[in-house]
Amino acid sequence: MKHSSITASLVFALAASCLPIAAMAQAKATAAEATAMVKKGVAAMKAAGKDKDKLYTEVTAKDAKWADRDLYLVIYGMDGVVRAHGANAKLVGAAMMDMLDIDGKPYIKERIELAKTKGTFWQDYKFTNPTSKKIEPKSMYCEKLDDAVLCAGIYK
Template identity: 60%
Template sequence: MKTVSGVVGAALCAALVVMMPAHAADGGANKDDAIAMVKKGVTQIKGQGADKTYAAIIDKDNKDFHDRDLYLVVYGLDGTVKAHGANTKMVGKNLIDLKDIDGKPFVKERVEMAQKQPSFWQDYKFTNPETKKIEPKSMYCERLEQTVVCGGIYK
């Protein structure tokens, strides 16, 4: 009987490990975290208005929109940054022609994807604010009127 209960216990532990959210090896955010933060941002924009929410996204002390290496960005569908959780210097700039290290025009791709679908994942490379290194990133985005609200994870 001890063997059966040991096997059942081991199987239960294995199942729990598989069901737990996977974080990056360095303790970074995961896909579920990104989706939840984007949805929180969209909900707050709808309920409290864009100006108030953009200010909260930009405020690095606001834990609703800053969690480890996860933060929100909001682009207009023309490529203009409305809010940026990691770099306030980008706010107000049109980055439609910005490319990642591989030459991928990720902002242009992002706004084009937003014009075609209400939500999506996008892959590109970007500087991780925690490690300060360029790393592969997956960005979850949702279109909201004439903007796209995004939060990404580093792989």
Template identity: 55%
Template sequence: MKRNPVPGLALALAALLAGPTAQAQNATKDDAVAMVKKGVAFIKASGAAKGYAAITAKDPQFVKSDLYLVVYGMDGKCLAHGANEKQVGRDLIELKDIDGKPFVKERVELGKSKPNGFWQDYKFTNPATKKIEPKQMYCERLAETLVCGGIYK
């Protein structure tokens, strides 16, 4: 008796297609809030220099799928960046997204008025897809800095 290979092939194809999707699952809002809180606690416990270095070095505790941390001074200077170390040390206050929104300036203003945490919407390049996508950034103020982590929608 001959067996029909189609069901087995279909199952193998479904597993193959499901694998990358499961691995590439975007981070959630809860993930972003938890990671920002972890970053704030780490910086408080270890000091700014060690904390910023760990974030910029992509320490695994500060990276999850498409989620990473960034730290800005209240003047818009990038102090740590978990996706692009070339941004560290740069004054990004005038940086705008694809729609012309000055998102760093807005972030600093929100940080001054909402020191206990806030969400911000803008568009940014997703490091996983390399495409500009809508992003939501959660930030908390720590002294004269903002520790932030964002999710892509």
């Protein structure tokens, strides 16, 4: 009897110790979620017509439709200026074309070029994860719509 209660206690302790690992795994967004968020953003921009300011405000305000864990929507103009940013409102209006990641990669310039040539694409670079506050490898899914590029990414 004593042996089975010790075994049960050990199994429970082991299972409980795995919960934080499972929670961390679920804390990161998936590629499918990033793609879905961008497609939802594209649909919202199309529906907004010429009055996109409300959408930009919602995205930047971290509205639950546009920010979830480490996943958020970002909208750039084709000039590299941030129109909306779901993780950092301070970047709205910033000209980011010359921005470099930690490895010296001009990721915004590359993103705009990919938007011009491909329209829909995934891009890899390094960026600060708003959840962990650490610089991490990131893959960004983007779609060009008219004079804008809508993106959402996953941290690896």
